[in-house]
Amino acid sequence: MSKEQETRLLRILEQNGRIDTEVLAKMLDEDEETVIQTIKRLEDEHVILSYAAVINWNKVEQESQVAAMIDVKVTPQRGVGFDEVANRIQRFPEVSALYLMSGTYDLSVMVEGQTMEGVARFVSDKLSTLDAVLSTTTHFRLKKYKHDGIVFGEDEKDRRMVVSP
Amino acid sequence: MSMTAKQTNHRLSKAVTSIEPSGIRKFFELASTMEDCISLGVGEPDFVTPWSVREACMTSLEQGYTAYTANAGLLELRMAISDYMEDAFDVTYRPEEEIIVTVGASEAIDLAVRATVDPGDEVLVVTPSFVSYSPLITLAGATPVPVLTDSSTNFKLTAERLEEAITERSRAIILSFPNNPTGAVMTKAELEVVAHVIQKHDLLVFSDEIYAELSYDEPHTAFSSIKDMKDRTILINGFSKAFAMTGWRLGFVCAPNDITEAMLKIHQYSLMCAPTQAQHGALEALRSGGDEVKKMVESYYSRRNYIVNSLNEIGLSCHMPGGSFYAFPSIEATGMDDQTFAEKLLLEEKVAVVPGSVFGEGGEGHVRCSYATGMKQLQTAVERIERFVKRHTKTNPPS
Numbered sequence: 001m002s003k004e005q006e007t008r009l010l011r012i013l014e015q016n017g018r019i020d021t022e023v024l025a026k027m028l029d030e031d032e033e034t035v036i037q038t039i040k041r042l043e044d045e046h047v048i049l050s051y052a053a054v055i056n057w058n059k060v061e062q063e064s065q066v067a068a069m070i071d072v073k074v075t076p077q078r079g080v081g082f083d084e085v086a087n088r089i090q091r092f093p094e095v096s097a098l099y100l101m102s103g104t105y106d107l108s109v110m111v112e113g114q115t116m117e118g119v120a121r122f123v124s125d126k127l128s129t130l131d132a133v134l135s136t137t138t139h140f141r142l143k144k145y146k147h148d149g150i151v152f153g154e155d156e157k158d159r160r161m162v163v164s165p
Numbered sequence: 166m167s168m169t170a171k172q173t174n175h176r177l178s179k180a181v182t183s184i185e186p187s188g189i190r191k192f193f194e195l196a197s198t199m200e201d202c203i204s205l206g207v208g209e210p211d212f213v214t215p216w217s218v219r220e221a222c223m224t225s226l227e228q229g230y231t232a233y234t235a236n237a238g239l240l241e242l243r244m245a246i247s248d249y250m251e252d253a254f255d256v257t258y259r260p261e262e263e264i265i266v267t268v269g270a271s272e273a274i275d276l277a278v279r280a281t282v283d284p285g286d287e288v289l290v291v292t293p294s295f296v297s298y299s300p301l302i303t304l305a306g307a308t309p310v311p312v313l314t315d316s317s318t319n320f321k322l323t324a325e326r327l328e329e330a331i332t333e334r335s336r337a338i339i340l341s342f343p344n345n346p347t348g349a350v351m352t353k354a355e356l357e358v359v360a361h362v363i364q365k366h367d368l369l370v371f372s373d374e375i376y377a378e379l380s381y382d383e384p385h386t387a388f389s390s391i392k393d394m395k396d397r398t399i400l401i402n403g404f405s406k407a408f409a410m411t412g413w414r415l416g417f418v419c420a421p422n423d424i425t426e427a428m429l430k431i432h433q434y435s436l437m438c439a440p441t442q443a444q445h446g447a448l449e450a451l452r453s454g455g456d457e458v459k460k461m462v463e464s465y466y467s468r469r470n471y472i473v474n475s476l477n478e479i480g481l482s483c484h485m486p487g488g489s490f491y492a493f494p495s496i497e498a499t500g501m502d503d504q505t506f507a508e509k510l511l512l513e514e515k516v517a518v519v520p521g522s523v524f525g526e527g528g529e530g531h532v533r534c535s536y537a538t539g540m541k542q543l544q545t546a547v548e549r550i551e552r553f554v555k556r557h558t559k560t561n562p563p564s
C-alpha cells in the first residue's frame with residue numbers, strides 16, 4: 001500500500017476505529033488482505049497505539065468525572081531538558097495527557113479524577129512536591145464543548161431536500 | 166385544477182408550454198412522503214458550508230453590507246476569482262472585463278445560452294447531463310441536440326459522436342465534466358481531441374465546470390486552458406459543490422469580453438446583481454476555504470470507492486467515476502427499466518436514487534446514486550440495494 005493510501009487508512013481509523021476491514025478495503029479500493037496486513041504492521045510499529053471510543057460521560061449519570069488542566073513551570077535539567085521530569089509526571093495514573101508547551105509555562109498536565117478533592121490532593125501531594133517543579137496553576141474544566149474534533153451536543157440535522165438535481 | 170402540458174393553456178407562453186417540469190420532481194414528491202428513507206438522490210454536498218465562510222457572511226451583515234454590488238459582482242471577489250482560476254486551473258481572466266458573478270452556475274448557463282444563440286440554432290448537449298441545459302436552450306428558442314455518451318467510454322465524449330451530431334445549424338456545445346450524473350471526467354488529451362472538432366466546426370463552448378474541484382484521480386483541466394479554445398469558451402463555475410454552498414446561490418462565469426458584455430446586459434436587467442451577503446461569504450471561501458475543500462474531497466474520494474466497489478459486488482456494474490459525487494451503475498442485471506427500478510427500490514427498501522433517464526438520452530438503464538451521504542447511511546443503503554437486487558434478479562449476479 002502506498003504511503004498516501006496508508007495515511008488515508010489512518011485518517012479513516014482515527015474517525016472510526018471499529019470500521020469493518022471489508023468496508024475499509026472498499027473505501028481504499030484495496031483488497032481486504034492488504035488492509036488487514038497493513039493495519040497489523042501499523043500496530044506492530046506502534047503507529048496505531050489503541051482504539052478508543054469517544055464517550056459523553058455526562059450522559060452516564062453515576063459516572064461523574066472531574067478534569068483539570070494544570071500549567072506547570074519546571075527547571076529543566078542538564079542533559080535531559082524537560083524529558084526527565086515529564087517522564088516522572090506521566091507515570092501517575094491520574095495524568096491523562098501531558099504536553100510540553102511554548103509560552104509562559106512549560107508542561108501542561110491533564111488530570112482526571114473522581115472528585116475535585118482528589119485532583120487537588122494530586123497537585124499538592126504529588127506534583128508540587130517534585131524537585132523540578134517550580135509552580136503550578138490548576139484550571140478545572142467546567143464543560144466539554146468539543147473534544148478531539150468531535151462536537152459534544154446534538155448532531156447537526158441534514159437539512160437537504162431528499163431528492164434534488 | 167392542474168393543467169398537464171398537453172392541454173393548451175392560453176395564458177402561458179408557447180415556449181414555457183413546450184418544456185416539461187424536471188423528472189426529478191416526481192421522485193422528490195414520492196420520496197419526501199417516506200419515513201426512514203435513505204436518500205442517494207441528493208445533488209448537493211452533505212457538508213454544511215465551512216464555518217469561516219458563514220462567519221464572514223454574518224460579519225458583512227453586522228457591518229451593514231446590505232446594498233447592491235456592481236452588476237458584475239464585487240470587484241474584490243472578481244479579483245479573487247481571477248487569482249483562483251489562475252492558481253487552480255492555469256487560465257487567466259481579467260476581473261474587470263471577463264468575469265461575472267452570477268446567481269449560481271444555473272444563471273450562468275442561462276446567460277451563456279441567451280447571450281449567444283438565436284432561434285433556429287442548434288446547441289449540442291452532451292448527455293446524460295444536468296437537467297437544465299436542454300430546457301434553457303428551448304426557452305431561448307434554439308434546439309437542443311443530444312450528443313450521447315455511454316458506458317463503453319466511461320461516459321466520455323468522443324470525437325466521432327460529436328462529428329455525427331454536428332449539422333450546419335450547430336452553433337454551440339455544452340460540455341459538462343466532471344459530469345452530473347455519470348461522474349465522467351475527461352483528461353486533457355481527450356479534451357484536445359474534442360477541441361479539434363470544435364475548432365473545425367467553429368462552435369462556441371459552454372463548459373460547465375461546477376465540479377472542477379471534485380476530480381479524484383487527476384487534476385481538472387479547464388476547457389479554456391486548451392490551446393486556441395479560450396476565445397470560444399464560456400467557462401461556468403461556482404461555489405455550490407466545491408465549498409458546500411448550494412443554498413447561497415452563487416456562481417460565476419468567465420468569457421471573452423464581447424460575450425461577458427452581452428451576458429451582463431441580461432444579468433443587469435433580470436438580476437441586477439448576485440446576493441451581496443453571499444458574495445462576502447464567497448470571498449472568504451476563496452481566501453481560506455482551501456483546506457476545507459481538501460478535507461471534503463478526501464471524504465468523497467473514499468465514499469466513492471466504497472459505493473462503486475459495493476455496487477459492482479452486488480451485480481450492478483458501474484465504472485469508477487473520476488469526479489463529482491455520483492455513481493451511475495447500470496441496472497441491466499435486474500431486467501427493469503430505470504424508472505421502475507427507482508420506484509420499486511424506494512417503495513420496497515426505502516432507498517431513493519434518481520432514474521438515469523431523467524438526465525436525458527443515454528441515461529436509461531442506469532440510476533444515479535449520490536454518495537454525498539454519511540458512511541453509515543451508505544452502508545445501510547448498500548445492504549438494502551443488495552437485498553433488492555437479489556430478490557429481483559433471476560439469474561445469479563456475476564461474482
Ligand SMILES: Cc1ncc(COP(=O)(O)O)c(C=O)c1O
Nearest residue numbers: 165269270271295345403405416
Ligand atoms: C452540472 C451542474 N451544473 C450546475 C448546477 C447548478 O449549480 P448552482 O447551484 O451553482 O446553480 C448543478 C447542480 O446540481 C450541476 O450538477
